[in-house]
Amino acid sequence: MRGEAMVDRHRTRQERDEGHAVRRRRRIRRMFRRLHRRAVRLANAYVSPLGWLAAAVAVVCALVFVASGWLGFLAVALAIAAMLLAAIVMTLGNTGFDATIGASRNRVTVGDMVAVNVDVTNPGSTPTTRARGDLPVGGMHERFTIPMLAPGQSKSTNVEFTALGRTVLAVGPLRIRKGDPFGLIRHEKELAERLTVFIHPRTVRLSTLNAGVARDLEGQPSGQIVDDDLDFHGLRAYVPGDDMRHVHWLSTAKTGTLMIRQYEATKRTDTSMTFDVNPDDYADAAEFELAMSVHASIGVQCLLQDRPLATHAGDRHAMPRAAIGFLDWCSAVEPVMDDDPNLARGTLEYSPDASFYYFTVGSLKSLDHIKRIVLTLPRSATCVVLQTVPGAERGIRRFANFTLATVGELDDLPILMGVLA
Incomplete structure (x- = not known):
């Protein structure tokens, strides 16, 4: 019995030692995997795909030279190796910058100037090297040179551009790049946070809107x-x-x-506004923007009068409380090719009890289609359809269930709304 107990203790100790060994091997494997991932990330951070290709060509040429003895392959391998070595030397240097990005205005209207100021500072105790700054502005990139900066020194760069189109513009983050002119080796890092600039559509000021359901307790x-x-x-x-x-x-x-x-x-002036986002209903992009300006102008006037507002554009729905928030929402509206042609379906899902419905559509929306849309609205509500037809004379046509207003240009809208109100 004592011998069996000793055997059991020995087996238990052996199993425990084996368990420790397995755990050590697992820790070592995890450590090597982490080191490998870090090495790969570090290599990819400094060596471009072109650099990896050049290194692979150099290795292949060196192997071919060893196998065949052709000096041409050796010359190619040495030339590429020299280029890689020079690229590494050109990438060295202190790039410990700090940076901030600021815009003159975060909310502008189409046609306004926007100024973005980039401040790059050397917070360290040693001078920095020259580098390149790359500032993404929407789909474009503004590139500029960052000179050598002494400790505590800073460099300001102003980037100015005109807001040509309505959008939500992402500015930044600033990328600092240091590398060779061949694009083989580069050191790149991001500084400063991304900045958002809202480019609002053009709007016009309208007279007081009085339309609504009369003698309402909640009016x-x-x-x-x-x-x-x-x-x-x-x-x-x-x-x-x-x-x-x-x-x-x-x-x-x-x-x-x-x-x-x-x-x-x-x-009672609960207002629902629906914007047609299907580009097939508009003659061109300019007409789409005219329609958005019409939509935005009416919505801003409703909010200035403290009228409850619900706005719809495709699958985007909102109930803004302030004109600025509504214009921010308008800035983000984009064309949607496969949008539901029945604009009233989504409108009634989110605002079934409105007292006033506005629909803004393009010139290619047929009158029969508009009539079918209006048929599903509540009979107690008032409906106005604003159809943009650039260059056409402004006009108002009254039908049994709705009023159709033709808008030839944005300046027509105050006159039309003065009649409709």
Whole structure:
């Protein structure tokens, strides 16, 4: 029995030692895998694909020379090796920069100038080497030279451009590059955070929009004084023909003159605005942008009047509370080729109880298609379809269920909305 116990203890110790050995081997394998990944990342960070190709060609030429003795292959291998060595030497140097990016304005309108300032500083105690700065601005790249900077010295670079089109523009991050002119070896790192510049569509100021469902408990005062509504305003003297139900008898008894109640008209103005994002409904990109300017102008006026607003464009839906947020939303709207042609479907899903519906469509949207869209809207609501037709005369056509306004240019919109309001 004692011998069996000793055997069991020996077996247990052996198993424990084997377990330790397995765990050590696993730790060593993990360590080598991490070192390998770091080495690969480091090599890829400094050696470009062209550099790897050049190194492979040099190795192949050297092997062919060893096998065949042809001096031409040796010359090619030595030339490439010399180029790689020179590239490595040219990449060396201190590139410990700090950088900040700032824009003159983060929100601009199409046609405005935007100035981006890039400050590069040497925070270290040793001078830096020359390097190249690469600043992505949307789909473009602004490249400039960063000179040698003494400790604590900084270099400012201004990049100015005109906001040519509505978009959400990403500026940065700044990339610092140091390398050879052949593109074989390079040292690259990113500095500063990305900056976002919203380029808003052009808009025009509109008159007060008063349209809505009259005499609504949840409505807003319109400023219009009427004889019958829910929001009491004041009293006036009786005029022949006034409804006797509106006589204020207490004031009449005090003054001895018939006094009539007056009210401020209240209208429920929950507004839904839908923008057609299908590029096939527009003659060209310029018309698409004109339609977006129409859409944005009406939405801004609604928000300036504190009217509840829901806006829709394809599969993007929002209920903005401020004009700036709404314009930011408009900046990000892009054409969608396969958008649902029935604009009312998505609109009613998100705003089924609006009192006013605006649809902004292009010149290629047929009238029959527009009529089919409007048929699904609530009968109690008012619907206006704004159709952009660049160069056409402004006009208004009234149908049974909606009003169609033709917008030839953006400056037509205040006149049209003055009639529609």
